Amino acid sequence: MAKLLDGKEIAGSVRLSLKSELATLREKHANFLPGLAIIQVGNREDSNVYIRMKLKAAEEIGMKAVHVRLGPATTETELLSKIDHLNNDPAVHGMILQLPLDSTNPIDADKATNSISASKDVDGLSLENAGKLARGQLDCFIPCTPKGCLELIRRTGIDVAGKEAVVIGRSKIVGSPMADLLKWQHATVTTCHSKTLHLETVVKRADIVVAAIGKAQMVQGSWIKDGAVVIDCGINSVGGKLLGDVDFASASSVASYITPVPGGVGPMTVAMLMQNTFEAAKRSLVATGAWTLRPLPLELREPVPSDIVVARSQRPKNVTSLAAEIGLLAEEIEPYGFYKAKVSPRIIDRLSSNTNGRYVVVTGITPTPLGEGKSTTTIGLAQAPGALTVLMKDAVKPNLMQTLEGTPVFVHAGPFANIAHGNSSIIADRVALKLVGPDGFVVTEAGFGADIGMEKFFNIKCRLSGLIPNAVVLVATVRALKMHGGGPKVEAGVPIPDAYLKEDLDLVRKGCVNLAKQISNARAFGLPVVVAINSFKSDSPKEHEIVRQLALESGAFDAILCNHWAKGGAGARDLAAAVDRATREPPKFRFLYDSKLPIEEKIRTIAREIYGAKDIEPSEKARKQMERFTELGYGNLPICMAKTHLSLSHDPTLKGAPTGFILPIRELKASVGAGFIFPLVGTISTMPGLPTRPCFYDIDIDPETEEISGLF
Numbered sequence: 001m002a003k004l005l006d007g008k009e010i011a012g013s014v015r016l017s018l019k020s021e022l023a024t025l026r027e028k029h030a031n032f033l034p035g036l037a038i039i040q041v042g043n044r045e046d047s048n049v050y051i052r053m054k055l056k057a058a059e060e061i062g063m064k065a066v067h068v069r070l071g072p073a074t075t076e077t078e079l080l081s082k083i084d085h086l087n088n089d090p091a092v093h094g095m096i097l098q099l100p101l102d103s104t105n106p107i108d109a110d111k112a113t114n115s116i117s118a119s120k121d122v123d124g125l126s127l128e129n130a131g132k133l134a135r136g137q138l139d140c141f142i143p144c145t146p147k148g149c150l151e152l153i154r155r156t157g158i159d160v161a162g163k164e165a166v167v168i169g170r171s172k173i174v175g176s177p178m179a180d181l182l183k184w185q186h187a188t189v190t191t192c193h194s195k196t197l198h199l200e201t202v203v204k205r206a207d208i209v210v211a212a213i214g215k216a217q218m219v220q221g222s223w224i225k226d227g228a229v230v231i232d233c234g235i236n237s238v239g240g241k242l243l244g245d246v247d248f249a250s251a252s253s254v255a256s257y258i259t260p261v262p263g264g265v266g267p268m269t270v271a272m273l274m275q276n277t278f279e280a281a282k283r284s285l286v287a288t289g290a291w292t293l294r295p296l297p298l299e300l301r302e303p304v305p306s307d308i309v310v311a312r313s314q315r316p317k318n319v320t321s322l323a324a325e326i327g328l329l330a331e332e333i334e335p336y337g338f339y340k341a342k343v344s345p346r347i348i349d350r351l352s353s354n355t356n357g358r359y360v361v362v363t364g365i366t367p368t369p370l371g372e373g374k375s376t377t378t379i380g381l382a383q384a385p386g387a388l389t390v391l392m393k394d395a396v397k398p399n400l401m402q403t404l405e406g407t408p409v410f411v412h413a414g415p416f417a418n419i420a421h422g423n424s425s426i427i428a429d430r431v432a433l434k435l436v437g438p439d440g441f442v443v444t445e446a447g448f449g450a451d452i453g454m455e456k457f458f459n460i461k462c463r464l465s466g467l468i469p470n471a472v473v474l475v476a477t478v479r480a481l482k483m484h485g486g487g488p489k490v491e492a493g494v495p496i497p498d499a500y501l502k503e504d505l506d507l508v509r510k511g512c513v514n515l516a517k518q519i520s521n522a523r524a525f526g527l528p529v530v531v532a533i534n535s536f537k538s539d540s541p542k543e544h545e546i547v548r549q550l551a552l553e554s555g556a557f558d559a560i561l562c563n564h565w566a567k568g569g570a571g572a573r574d575l576a577a578a579v580d581r582a583t584r585e586p587p588k589f590r591f592l593y594d595s596k597l598p599i600e601e602k603i604r605t606i607a608r609e610i611y612g613a614k615d616i617e618p619s620e621k622a623r624k625q626m627e628r629f630t631e632l633g634y635g636n637l638p639i640c641m642a643k644t645h646l647s648l649s650h651d652p653t654l655k656g657a658p659t660g661f662i663l664p665i666r667e668l669k670a671s672v673g674a675g676f677i678f679p680l681v682g683t684i685s686t687m688p689g690l691p692t693r694p695c696f697y698d699i700d701i702d703p704e705t706e707e708i709s710g711l712f
Contacts, residue, residue, distance in 0.1 A: 002230070002255040005152045011267035014151075018278050019061045025282070029353035034281035036065040036094045036122070036273075037086050041079060042072045042102020051098060057270050063277065066092075076107045080115050087117045088331040090350050093284055094122035094277035117330065119283065122276035125173065133177055136184045141276050146178040148268030149210055149231045150185070156229055156257045158207075161186035166203050168192045168219065168245070169212035174233050178210050199223075211245035221250025230258040233265045284329065284350060293325045295383075296406035298568045308711060314404045323400060326408050326435055333400065342397040343410070348430050357436035358583045359429070359467060362445045362532075363454035363522070364475040365514050366655070367645050368483045369490045370500065373534040373565060377475045377572070378445045380564025381532075382407045384576035398428035405569050419642045419686045421456045421676070422447025426465040433467070441579070443473075448645035450474060450518040451610050458525050459592055459606075460638045460676055470583040472522040473575070474556070475532045476515050476547060478508055478539040484655045485511030503540040510656070512547060516554035517648065517657040521610050523555050526590045528582040531559035532575050557582045595636050599626045599668070602639045603679055607663040611648050618665040622679065625668040629677060634670055643681040650682035 025032050036058055038051055051067055058065035068086070070079060079101075086092050095116050101107050113121075118128035124143040132140035153160060165187040169175035179191045187208065192199055194213075203209060203223040209230045211219050216236035224230060234245030244261030252258050259265055296314060304310070317325075319341045323333045332350075334342040362381070364372040383405040398412035412428035423446055432442040446453030454472065462469060479500045483490065485507040488497040499507060515531070522529045531551040533544055544561055551559035558578040563571035593605045600618065607613040618626070629635060646652035649661050666680045680686070699710035 002252040002258040003156075005155060005231075005257050005259045005264060007148070007152065007259060007264040007267040010152065010155055011148075011271035014268075014271040014275060015057060015061050018063075018274055022062050022278070025285075029285060031349070031352050032281065032285065033091075034063040034094070034278050035092045036063060036096070036277045037068050037089075037092045038065060038096055038098055039068045039070065039079075039082065039086075040098045041070045041074050041107065043069075044100070044102045047098050047100075047102070053270050054273060057274050058277075061274055061278075063274065063281075064091075070103075072102060072104055074103050074107070075105045076112070079107060079112055083112065083115045087115075087120060090284070090329065090331060090344075090346055093120060093281040094273075095120045096123045096273065119330070120280060122273060122280055124177070124276070130172070130177065133180050133184075138184060141280070142181060142272075143173060143177045144272040144276065145174045145212075145233060145265060145269045146181045147272040147276075148265055149178060149233065150181055151272070152231055152259060152265070152268060153208060153229055158229060160208070163187045163207040164205050165189045165208040165210070166192060166206035167210045167212065168199075168203070169210075169214070169233075171212065174212040175210075178212065178233075182208070182210075209246075213245050215245055216243040217245070217247040219246040219251065221247060221252075221254050224251050224254045226254050227256040228254070230255045231265065232259050232261050235261060235266065285354075291326050293408075294321075294406060295569075296404065298405060300567060302566075304566050308709075310404070312707070316402055317406050319400060319402075322402055322406065322408055328400075328435070334397070339401070341400045343400050343431060344397060345427050345431065348427075348434060351434035354434050355438040356433040356467070357438060357440035357442050358470040359433060360441055360443045360471050360473060360579055360583065361454060361457050361469055362443060362473045362475065363450040363457075363518075364448070365480060365518050366449040366451065366484065366648055368480040368655075369492070370477065370479040370483060370496075372475045372477050372480050374445055374475045376565045377473065377532050377534055377562065377575075378443055379403050379407075379409075380562060380569060380572035381473065381575055381579065382409070382443050383564070383569025384572040386573060386576055386580070398425065398431060407569075419684065420678075421460050421640055421674075422453035423457050423461050426461065426467070429465065429467060441583075449648075450521045451648055452641075452643065452645050454522060455592070455606065455610050456640055458589075460640055462589070463591060463595065463638055464675060468587055468589050469525075469527060470587045471557075471579060472525075472527050472529045473532050473579060474515075474518055474522060474529050475534055476551075477534045477536060478543045478547060479536060481511030481515060481547065482507045483511065484514040484657075485509070486655070487511070501538045503543060505542055505546060508543045508546050509550070512550040512554075513657045514648075514655070515547070515551060517612065519551065519554045519556050524592060524609060526588040528557040529555070530575065530578045530582050531556045532572075533559060533561045534565070535561055535563050595638050599630060599635055599639070599677060603641070603665060606639060606641060611643075611663060612657060612659040612661075613649070613663040614660045616663045616665055619667065621667050622665045629668065629670055632670075634672060634677060637670070637672075638676050640671070640676040640678040641681060642678050642684050642686060644684060650684075 040047055055065050086095050097113055101109055114126050118126050121129050122141055124141040129140040165182045167175055167179045170191055170193045179189050183189045192202055200223045204225055207228055209228055212233035216238050230246055230251055232244035232246040236243050242262050316339045319335055319339050332344045332347050362374055362378045364374045383403055398410040401409045401411055410428040410432055412425040424444055446457040482500055487499045487507055519529050533547050548559040560575045560578050562575050593602050604616050607616045644652045647654045649658045650663055664682050668679045670677050701708050
């Protein structure tokens with residue numbers, strides 16, 4: 001006599017297991033809640049019964065299942081629109097279309113089924129999932145009834161591999177996927193149907209019989225091999241009774257295991273739907289540190305060509321591919337063309353329980369016309385491989401772009417640092433930090449020198465965001481340090497003086513006073529500082545060594561020679577390794593001032609501690625504005641200094657690290673919405689400088705190749 005495969009009991013154990021796993025996952029991911037949407041068109045009572053079973057099972061596990069009801073006059077367009085909406089809802093992890101569709105209007109059920117995103121097709125009926133199953137790619141969603149049948153077979157303890165299996169029926173929902181599933185479990189499978197000759201003889205050979213033909217009691221006990229496992233998927237209403245496709249009485253006398261009808265396959269189908277939905281939800285929890293990022297190779301050239309030639313030398317990845325590589329879901333991006341996309345901030349909610357990555361700000365010494373290379377260092381650091389997962393971002397939806405090597409980039413805001421805060425958006429940072437996870441890095445650039453963009457990054461941006469940075473990368477060049485050491489003036493259109501092209505150790509040594517001050521400024525916030533020495537071919541090894549030694553003597557964690565401008569990410573590998581070492585210990589970050597201090601005292605603290613001033617000198621107008629802003633309740637806002645970026649002082653001609661000066665405060669303004677007070681220092685203008693000839697005059701496009709010229 002056959003042993004009964006109790007589908008109700010086994011399905012109950014599956015639900016219990018899912019409930020336990022859900023509780024465990026919620027300990028780590030508090031907001032994790034698998035979501036299932038069940039779409040019903042019309043109001044068939046038999047469909048309502050099935051839907052109630054599914055809703056009850058989801059509730060028992062602790063999952064969220066939603067019954068989406070569409071009326072009996074629903075059109076195909078309306079149904080497809082609803083499916084599209086649910087495809088783009090990150091709270092919905094699984095979606096099923098309750099069949100049959102009961103509408104007075106014609107609807108193509110296959111078209112509707114295939115419009116469900118494959119990542120949410122927990123019924124496993126879309127062409128993509130069905131195709132994967134047929135090819136043996138079992139990372140797809142497997143249709144629930146065949147999956148439940150296989151679980152019942154496994155519960156018998158028999159090894160499917162090598163067994164003879166017969167599947168009676170070839171429907172898209174049960175028969176065909178069941179045969180595929182058994183085949184990839186290494187059974188020898190025969191699919192039978194209404195045209196099969198000598199059906200009884202074929203079935204008699206089988207060690208495993210799965211009946212899904214839709215004919216009551218068609219399979220008799222005389223057809224069954226002694227000791228065979230019989231799985232009956234049929235459910236036929238005959239005389240008020242539900243009967244299977246197998247004659248239970250006669251078959252149970254010869255089979256070793258058999259499923260009852262009802263109470264066999266049916267409960268398992270619902271249990272597998274819950275299991276598939278749970279798996280879909282788990283997949284939405286991005287595996288941090290496990291990106292499938294595919295770097296693009298660079299064709300390095302000597303000498304390095306112009307920027308526009310470099311930019312045109314690489315064909316970027318399609319942005320949808322890039323998004324998938326870094327764990328963004330299809331519904332979380334809005335492509336703009338092939339290479340750019342908007343990213344939904346809702347990803348922060350999806351990954352809210354994920355641990356943030358390490359947060360690194362790139363800044364520099366006081367800028368000079370010769371340039372320091374913060375942007376190239378930021379990109380080079382982001383492109384440098386190693387055990388590092390790095391997301392570089394430049395900056396309500398951040399823009400996803402990429403570097404020449406295919407590293408993801410978020411570009412979102414980034415105003416001037418001398419007259420504004422000079423940093424990219426908090427939203428972009430938060431998205432990036434969640435995406436990279438605890439072993440990854442987010443590298444962001446602060447505008448101009450450390451005294452300008454970095455100070456505001458810490459005192460304004462980090463204060464508002466609550467995000468804790470891990471380290472500072474401070475960029476310096478030998479040429480710029482020479483100018484700070486007293487080198488000759490550099491003017492546009494005039495050849496660079498020889499002092500910057502030939503070795504001059506004394507000039508470099510004197511200029512390092514600016515580097516030392518900016519290292520001190522960064523360390524004032526309690527963070528390790530890694531100095532990136534951005535090398536030029538005109539530098540000498542001795543000059544590099546002086547910068548390195550003086551940086552270390554000034555308190556830098558490390559000082560690394562970089563060549564990323566010429567070699568891309570490979571030229572910043574040592575820098576990436578140093579940043580990794582510097583960020584292994586928990587940060588000891590601190591703000592420079594308490595925001596509750598009086599406005600004047602906060603300004604004075606920045607002037608003395610960061611700029612090196614002896615004191616500040618507010619004008620009468622500025623003093624009255626301080627009093628007024630305090631009266632209005634703005635006194636606790638942080639300070640955003642508007643000051644020249646060309647000097648630590650208010651005088652752009654003072655290079656190096658001037659001290660003892662009095663910092664004039666001309667007036668104050670309040671950006672209440674942005675959340676800061678900004679004092680205007682000296683003669684600073686808040687109107688950005690613009691060329692007399694607008695750049696667009698020189699920009700053109702080739703109508704045949706669509707190549708744009710004049711951008712650089």
